[in-house]
Amino acid sequence: MQFEATVEVQLKAGIADPQGSTIENATLKLGFNGIENVRVGKSIRFAITADDEVKAKEIIQDLCDKFLTNPVIENATIHLQGVE
Amino acid sequence: MSPTIGVIVFPGSNCEQDALEAVTSLGAKSKLIWHDSFDLGSADAVIIPGGFAHGDYLRPGAIARFSPAMESVFAFARSGRPVLGICNGFQVLTEAGLLPGALQKNSGLKFLCKPVNLTVRTTNSVLTSQTVKGDGLRIPVNHFEGNYTCTEETLEELQDEDRILLTYEDNPNGSMGDIAGICNAERNVVGLMPHPERACHPLLGSTDGQPLLKSFIESSEL
Numbered sequence: 001m002q003f004e005a006t007v008e009v010q011l012k013a014g015i016a017d018p019q020g021s022t023i024e025n026a027t028l029k030l031g032f033n034g035i036e037n038v039r040v041g042k043s044i045r046f047a048i049t050a051d052d053e054v055k056a057k058e059i060i061q062d063l064c065d066k067f068l069t070n071p072v073i074e075n076a077t078i079h080l081q082g083v084e
Numbered sequence: 085m086s087p088t089i090g091v092i093v094f095p096g097s098n099c100e101q102d103a104l105e106a107v108t109s110l111g112a113k114s115k116l117i118w119h120d121s122f123d124l125g126s127a128d129a130v131i132i133p134g135g136f137a138h139g140d141y142l143r144p145g146a147i148a149r150f151s152p153a154m155e156s157v158f159a160f161a162r163s164g165r166p167v168l169g170i171c172n173g174f175q176v177l178t179e180a181g182l183l184p185g186a187l188q189k190n191s192g193l194k195f196l197c198k199p200v201n202l203t204v205r206t207t208n209s210v211l212t213s214q215t216v217k218g219d220g221l222r223i224p225v226n227h228f229e230g231n232y233t234c235t236e237e238t239l240e241e242l243q244d245e246d247r248i249l250l251t252y253e254d255n256p257n258g259s260m261g262d263i264a265g266i267c268n269a270e271r272n273v274v275g276l277m278p279h280p281e282r283a284c285h286p287l288l289g290s291t292d293g294q295p296l297l298k299s300f301i302e303s304s305e306l
Contacts, residue, residue, distance in 0.1 A: 015188070015233060016188070016191060016231075016233075016258065018188075018189050018190065018191050018192065018193045018231075018258070019189060019193065022193050067142075067146065067150075068142070070143055070146070070179065070186050072178075072184075072185060072186040072233070072234065072235075073186045073188060073233055
């Protein structure tokens with residue numbers, strides 16, 4: 001089965017995010033009020049072929065642990081969608 | 085006989101010639117090692133130089149750590165031989181798990197390229213054995229992601245085990261504990277963000293990198 005995967009990589013809670021705080025400061029300067037807790041991450045999209053959804057998730061989790069994230073500072077959220 | 089220092093070159097490394105020149109000027113032999121080779125040849129010590137290995141894609145060091153040469157560096161480090169990561173090389177060593185922690189974007193989001201003042205915190209490492217504890221060194225930094233980050237437990241461990249080698253006098257990038265350089269528990273793998281190879285000649289404005297690289301060369305003779 002083929003799936004479309006999106007891996008969202010975010011800095012862990014408590015890890016300083018200089019990009020996020022810079023954007024947050026800029027929102028205020030631009031007159032957008034009420035915006036807070038800005039965090040910047042990345043989104044990695046790809047297609048994956050695996051026996052089933054469980055197996056696909058397992059492979060992607062392994063990929064995240066070994067390569068797509070740095071577990072010292074980052075977390076990953078995996079989204080999967082089956083392709084017809 | 086003077087030792088041979090192997091300098092690993094990745095696509096995107098850009099400080100390999102500086103490292104080669106610096107260690108040669110201090111009496112060592114040196115050679116470049118292309119990242120695609122498992123063979124470290126006759127190297128007695130290894131330097132992973134600065135630059136942007138593999139374009140820093142994904143994260144600095146994230147792709148470089150899987151290069152064939154790194155597999156050999158792993159075994160080399162485990163056997164107790166000296167390994168030094170400078171700037172991008174430090175990032176590669178943390179990604180490879182040879183050194184703890186990670187290097188994050190500088191607080192303030194500025195790319196830093198300037199001389200900074202460092203303090204020697206311990207002489208017990210392959211990089212600082214010829215320095216004096218408490219001494220000040222003026223050495224340039226040149227990085228965007230040099231903000232040393234780790235868990236509180238790791239920081240405590242580094243402090244308790246005397247593994248923080250160099251700290252910034254005036255922290256330029258937000259590093260935890262003002263950390264500029266650390267070593268592993270065995271003290272043979274060292275990483276630092278400043279560039280000692282760029283401070284090895286009076287014409288470059290400082291020779292404070294010399295005692296660090298001399299320490300490293302001497303440790304590779306043992």
